[in-house]
Amino acid sequence: MADTLMTRDAMQTLAKRILALSSADETRVNISSDAAGNTRFAAGDITTSGDTEDTVISITSTVGGRRASSTTNLMDDASLKRAVDTAERLARLSPQDPELVPELGPQQYQNVDASNADVSDLNAASRAHAVEQLLIAARAPGGAMPIDPATLFVAGFLEARSGARGVATSKGLFAYHASTDVSLSCTARTPDGTGSGYASAGGRAWTAVDPGALGRRAAQKALASRNPVAIEPGRYTVILEPRAVADFIPGLMGSLNARSADEGRSAFSRKGGGTKLGEKIVDERITMLSDPFDPDLRGQPFDSDGLPLKRVVWIENGVLKNLAYSRFWAAKKGVEPTGGGGGGFGRNPAGLKLAGGTKSVDELIAGTDRGVLVTHFFYIRSLDQRTVLLTGLTRDGTFLIENGKITKSIKNFRWNDSPLLSLARLADIGKAEPVEAGLVMPSLKINDFTFSSLSDAV
């Protein structure tokens, strides 16, 4: 494609061009340049496949203590000038921002090598080839084959993305980071509609993905999950595979916002005022952190303000060690900002890792008298922010464990539980593994997980 990823020099040149057009007190330019290819498949066919490219420029202007932004993907001089003028005009028309924090000057960044050429080289033909490998493996998965696996309905999605992010300010800051990420997931369904299995993998490099292994795994799960039986909803010991943990545990991140906690509207607000910082909130085997320099995460070493991101341990040995501070709230409280705007909704650009133990999922199963094995979750929504209570459903491979073995396929459940309360009921912790780019999660064994009702969905 023509818009190949912007290099550091090209991005810096573009940022300078934009800053030269500005007459605001302070200006920040955020640039993102992306080239992506995707291939979607179902029923053994590729259903859609596409290559896209875009560069998006966001200009944030500050005039007399007022701030606003404009965004464009047009890069001719007239369009850039118009975008700068728009941001400045909007800023002038906005009320003064009492929480305005000045833009940053030059910062020191440690480079993170997060790009792999094998991802940027993944064109439509090589993606189609990978899909074909996955389908071939799904049709001959090995293991017990109660029905002809060639009749499985297989659907999935492969996406490869190369991106570059840049930040520049009128005070001399410039930050640049390039990264790649790739993911492949698939769902196999039995023709009678009673069995479904899912598998996925992803990372910064294509070597993180083995299409054949994913096809086999999804097919085996689909075959093993046929004709599920209903067991009573209630409280069960669960073993969550890493993908299920990745669906569930990051739901905590929104509650880590320091300001919400200080304001009394978070699970980490302490009754009577203050926060739970320093208190033991979950099992002592739990440590969760963000760190762009962790080789398993290879995250972005700065946030959208250009603030360098560092290793932040949110929970260490079960104790709440850090909350997420925006630059404004950090200054008000006299602490270091953690970056990322102090948010937590969405993904921290530095990545997220829940440290694991040494056991495999099979070992966790072997150590369980009675429990439920969960492949992944679906449609998770918040029920109560006070306890981070969430609801969702199990999906694509839910099994009963009895006496250390998987004994039967069971119907899916709706659950109502909280990642915070669950981590306090931790029974065991498995090996951590990369689930997708910038996200490392272990399998977890949790006691008394609340399944509230049965779902007929397969």
Added chain:
Amino acid sequence: MTSRRDFLKTAAIGAVAAAGTSRIARSESLLDPWSSHTGDPMANEIALAAIQAAKDAGASYSDARVGRYRRQFIAAREHQITGVNDSESFGIGVRALVNGAWGFAATRDVSREGAVRVAQQAVKVARAARAVTRTPVVLAPTPAVKGSWRTPVQQDPIDIPIEDKVALLLAANEAALKVPGVRFANSGLALLREEKTLATTDGTLITQTFVRVGPSFTVTAIGDGDFQSYTEEMAPRGSGWEYITSLDMVGNAPKWAAIAAEKLTAKSVDVGRYDLILDPTNLWLTIHESVGHPTELDRARGYEANYAGTSFVAPPEKMIGKLKYGSRLMNIQADRVQQDSLSRCAWDDEGVAAESWLLIKDGMFHDYQTVRDQAPAIASLNGVNHSHGCSFADSWDTVQFQRMPNVSLLPGNADTTIDDIIADTDRGIVIKNRGSWSIDQQRYNFQFSGQVFYEVRKGKITGMLKDVAYQARTPDFWGSMDMIGGKRSYWLGGTFSDGKGEPGQASSVSHGCVPARFRQVNIINTARSV
């Protein structure tokens, strides 16, 4: 309703006119994203060049969309504005069908050269897909159309001065914060103007401009070790600024804030079975999830199996005219023509004319939502040879596919109101506005909450409840509907962010409905102690 897409990525411009100063001069570039709005000749020419290039490269069919998206967002918390953003996004996406396989490519380079390059790329992608594709795509026929259409509005929201928008949000927050116990107020406006030119090798050439507005308002009250929020259900609409004005956010804010404060002392619900009276402000989302999604034909055929899921309304041959979906009071209409609705258009993203049709008739499943490459699969079952016009892409850089039209519960014949339903109910709960929502991947088991709940005893509201969620199985739930409102109680809800597809796309959709009663629904309590 999930969206992985960063809504701000393509947010919009327009505050120039908004500034109340003179409109900016047209840019020098031939393709001017500021131009309005009825078929830029250059956009037409470039789209036509793209489909010709695709045809020359071997495509049996191709379509090209030139899209210009302008969005404006303003957000306020308490006495300050926390964000003002305007954005524009401009580009071209080309779809090509080669030997029965699809390919797509998109670029922000909207020049003749860019269009030709991207069209050739789409053909190349299609050829790569063809190697793994066994079943060739067949398109339902559609007549060639030429023309333009624009959402009818009195005041284009982008053109309203930014000062007026800022003042509205700050005044609404101010009014809410005067209510005792209320500590936080968040309000916002999302204002969109999207222009699309579509050319197809079938001879269609159309330009449409869509205007949409989405206001929001949430207040939080803090009590002793407790906090409660209330979000008013201000439906986004395919309307102009006049709709925002009609909501009287400033006048109503104290009333909304008082609800948040009252929730602090509301009684926590006792679990059990109750007759549920759902206000349209709550029921619209239940319709979206439990009727809108399962009646999408691509889901029923498994094409969303890896992400949004499949459907219990499958396979089509066992469902059309045979599945009892709900009670006889249940008539569900799909349409893309309803006034002020978010899905309204003249043609979809394949150039198929907008229409309305029934999905559920007297409680029986009647028909699906379709696009051109899906309609032929069920033509022998529903007797419909054309697409119902449900094709949509959320940006120039995403491929169009089947998306939900407006899906609405039609009013009953009697002139029943929600008060009549309450008066007729012995022991029940009234639920208003959307709270939490979640449903399984085949759309059977759902659990929804609301923003405010009232206990009903012997035909009267006796007090406010909290911590309420209702949980049911779709056919049981709709089968238990025994009383619905009349025409006068019809209300149009909706969302900007219905998520589906991989990569994820967001679409805007409305759902009209009347209040309705559902008998003996399972109620759970969502409170937990830490």
